[in-house]
Amino acid sequence: MTEKVKDTLSFLGRLVISFGLLFWLFKMVNWRDTVAAVQQADVGLILWAFVIHVFLQFIVLIRWFLFMKALNFKA
Numbered sequence: 012m013t014e015k016v017k018d019t020l021s022f023l024g025r026l027v028i029s030f031g032l033l034f035w036l037f038k039m040v041n042w043r044d045t046v047a048a049v050q051q052a053d054v055g056l057i058l059w060a061f062v063i064h065v066f067l068q069f070i071v072l073i074r075w076f077l078f079m080k081a082l083n084f085k086a
Contacts, residue, residue, distance in 0.1 A: 012020075079086065
Protein backbone atom coordinates (compact mmCIF):
# COMPACT_ATOMS: atom_id res chain seq x y z
CA MET A 12 0.00 0.00 0.00
CA THR A 13 1.12 3.51 -0.67
CA GLU A 14 1.55 6.02 2.09
CA LYS A 15 -1.44 8.05 0.86
CA VAL A 16 -3.74 5.00 1.00
CA LYS A 17 -2.53 4.17 4.52
CA ASP A 18 -3.14 7.74 5.65
CA THR A 19 -6.63 7.74 4.13
CA LEU A 20 -7.57 4.40 5.71
CA SER A 21 -6.17 5.55 9.05
CA PHE A 22 -8.22 8.75 8.88
CA LEU A 23 -11.40 6.88 7.93
CA GLY A 24 -10.84 4.35 10.72
CA ARG A 25 -10.42 7.09 13.31
CA LEU A 26 -13.48 8.88 11.94
CA VAL A 27 -15.66 5.74 12.19
CA ILE A 28 -14.43 4.99 15.72
CA SER A 29 -15.00 8.61 16.81
CA PHE A 30 -18.55 8.69 15.45
CA GLY A 31 -19.26 5.30 16.99
CA LEU A 32 -18.06 6.41 20.42
CA LEU A 33 -20.00 9.68 20.20
CA PHE A 34 -23.15 7.80 19.17
CA TRP A 35 -22.74 5.42 22.12
CA LEU A 36 -22.08 8.32 24.52
CA PHE A 37 -25.12 10.31 23.42
CA LYS A 38 -27.26 7.17 23.51
CA MET A 39 -26.31 6.65 27.18
CA VAL A 40 -27.40 10.18 28.22
CA ASN A 41 -30.72 10.51 30.00
CA TRP A 42 -32.05 13.48 28.02
CA ARG A 43 -35.03 14.19 30.27
CA ASP A 44 -32.79 14.64 33.31
CA THR A 45 -30.36 16.73 31.27
CA VAL A 46 -33.10 19.08 30.04
CA ALA A 47 -34.51 19.37 33.57
CA ALA A 48 -31.09 20.23 34.98
CA VAL A 49 -30.50 22.90 32.31
CA GLN A 50 -33.93 24.42 32.94
CA GLN A 51 -33.20 24.66 36.68
CA ALA A 52 -29.69 26.07 36.23
CA ASP A 53 -28.86 29.57 37.43
CA VAL A 54 -28.31 31.72 34.33
CA GLY A 55 -25.98 34.06 36.22
CA LEU A 56 -23.66 31.22 37.18
CA ILE A 57 -23.64 29.90 33.63
CA LEU A 58 -22.70 33.35 32.31
CA TRP A 59 -19.90 33.66 34.87
CA ALA A 60 -18.61 30.23 33.89
CA PHE A 61 -18.63 31.29 30.24
CA VAL A 62 -16.74 34.53 31.02
CA ILE A 63 -14.13 32.63 33.05
CA HIS A 64 -13.77 30.04 30.27
CA VAL A 65 -13.19 32.73 27.62
CA PHE A 66 -10.68 34.49 29.90
CA LEU A 67 -8.73 31.27 30.46
CA GLN A 68 -8.70 30.53 26.74
CA PHE A 69 -7.25 34.00 26.19
CA ILE A 70 -4.52 33.27 28.77
CA VAL A 71 -3.69 30.00 26.99
CA LEU A 72 -3.53 31.87 23.67
CA ILE A 73 -1.06 34.36 25.13
CA ARG A 74 1.02 31.53 26.58
CA TRP A 75 1.22 29.76 23.20
CA PHE A 76 2.09 33.04 21.53
CA LEU A 77 4.98 33.53 23.98
CA PHE A 78 6.21 29.95 23.45
CA MET A 79 6.16 30.39 19.69
CA LYS A 80 7.94 33.74 19.95
CA ALA A 81 10.63 32.26 22.21
CA LEU A 82 11.23 29.46 19.67
CA ASN A 83 11.18 31.87 16.70
CA PHE A 84 8.32 29.85 15.21
CA LYS A 85 6.27 31.66 12.60
CA ALA A 86 2.84 30.39 11.68
